[in-house]
């Protein structure tokens with residue numbers, strides 16, 4: 001198994017840090033061969049940064065187990081639609097081993113021009129991007145924002161066809177239902193999926209759209225309507241990545257048992273658990 005979304009280090013005020021050693025120990029217990037480690041370089045949500053340099057340092061110690069991503073806050077320096085200096089920063093990280101970009105937690109509209117610069121550069125380097133989607137613009141929320149129905153995201157998927165986007169977060173997963181209100185968008189809505197939503201539409205129609213199965217938001221989306229959860233995995237197995245968002249010791253990770261026990265064909269399960277990740281990370 002490859003876990004496509006974890007964090008290490010001191011990031012929360014009231015929780016023990018997840019050390020690389022403890023992360024590896026949990027991976028061994030759960031049968032997870034490799035984990036994508038995401039730096040945190042935006043000031044939203046956490047109390048400390050965990051920089052790309054920190055993640056690259058951990059990678060040096062556990063080269064066969066950890067897959068480092070890089071991160072740059074889009075508000076750095078004079079970043080704008082075509083700021084090449086951001087490209088030099090990312091290029092340096094790629095040379096040191098970074099295999100993707102994220103997690104983006106910046107509270108900006110999905111189509112902000114500073115984000116567009118990052119999307120373009122990541123496409124040029126073949127780096128997949130993991131982003132956290134929060135509420136609608138001007139709501140008190142963390143992560144990128146988009147209107148109901150994700151029009152900014154669709155605009156970006158069209159504008160940057162060479163960039164792979166991996167979605168995560170409550171704002172994304174609430175859109176698994178065709179009936180979602182602005183008040184529900186950054187929450188964990190319950191109840192049956194009576195009408196499919198924009199999640200399914202974007203996964204189906206855009207080759208550069210993927211989603212990771214991490215955190216309470218994905219777990220809620222898969223289990224709010226258990227029968228539909230299986231149908232969803234069976235249909236979109238090519239676009240989904242097993243992931244936990246493991247970030248502090250003792251955290252419950254119900255997605256691990258869920259995915260191990262779900263009844264879909266083995267070859268589809270293998271895609272979700274590791275093969276899609278290998279493809280995006282260009283492993284093997």
Ligand SMILES: [Zn+2]
Pocket residue numbers: 005007038103245
């Ligand atoms: Zn995360």
